[in-house]
Amino acid sequence: MNKIYGEIAVVTPEEAQTILNTRNTVNRPIDKRQVARYAASMKAGAWRINGECLVFAPDGTLLDGQNRLAAVVKAGVSVAFCVWYNVPEDARSSMDSGKKRTAADVLHFKGYRNANIMAPIVRMAYVYDMLDRKMNLSGKAHEVNTDIIERYAEYLNPDVAESTAIAACCRYYLKPSVVGFCHLIFSRKNKALADEFIQQLRNGEHLTEGHPVLTLFNKLIGAYRNGKSDLSARQQIALYIKAWNAYVADQLLPELSWNSKTEAFPVVA
DSSP states (O other): OOOOEEEEEEEOHHHHHHHHHHTOOSSOOOOHHHHHHHHHHHHTTOOOOOSOEEEEOTTSOEEEOHHHHHHHHHHTSOEEEEEEESOOGGGGGGTTOSOOOOHHHHHHHTTOTTHHHHHHHHHHHHIIIIIOTTOOOOSGGGOOOHHHHHHHHHHHTTHHHHHHHHHHTOOTTSOHHHHHHHHHHHHTTOHHHHHHHHHHHHHOOSOOTTOHHHHHHHHHHHTEETTEESSOHHHHHHHHHHHHHHHHTTOOOSOOOOOTTTSOOOOOO
């Protein structure tokens, strides 16, 4: 049998398409969602050689890597991969059997504290800054892969680390990722007021009727049932922004609601 060997090779979109057309005969159906995530990373220049390889059998059959190759085609850019050749075909059964590293795992490995809270904060910030100020967090168009979250965390640091630390101290009725994200974007407008706003929300003390933070506090508490909120993350963010806008304008806010069907998504004042 030929000896197994590996190399780093740059694969063009044309080469990737040829491999998929002629040598991809033993793989599962392509995962379109995975391809979209990989392609977004490649187009953004965030794709890295990370140990996930293209693997070929002795006869040239592709054993592993079809989603990565499909992403090269979709992204339309050339990408460097680690490539292994002459791998026995019966080794396929053990490929990709391990648990995938999450964005939180990667941030933890990079030394960030409270990575499980930071990862969704960074994802929200990326959607808000780069994709959609209306914060439509669901759907394929707004998927953000691990590579992008890792890079954007570096870009947002140290601000996102501080917002994450503040969110990690929140009480049960506050969703940490929403708290951290809102603190992050409010701090861009006024850091001192953002700290004060979240501190008052966390405590819920010494606030008078109609105070924007108390009204938000009561709204969030009222929606919390059986260990979770009835409000989606997007709904909560909209309410936070409306309360913040009243807070910075020093206005009373006796009632607080947001209807996604009839109201535009609020803009941070």
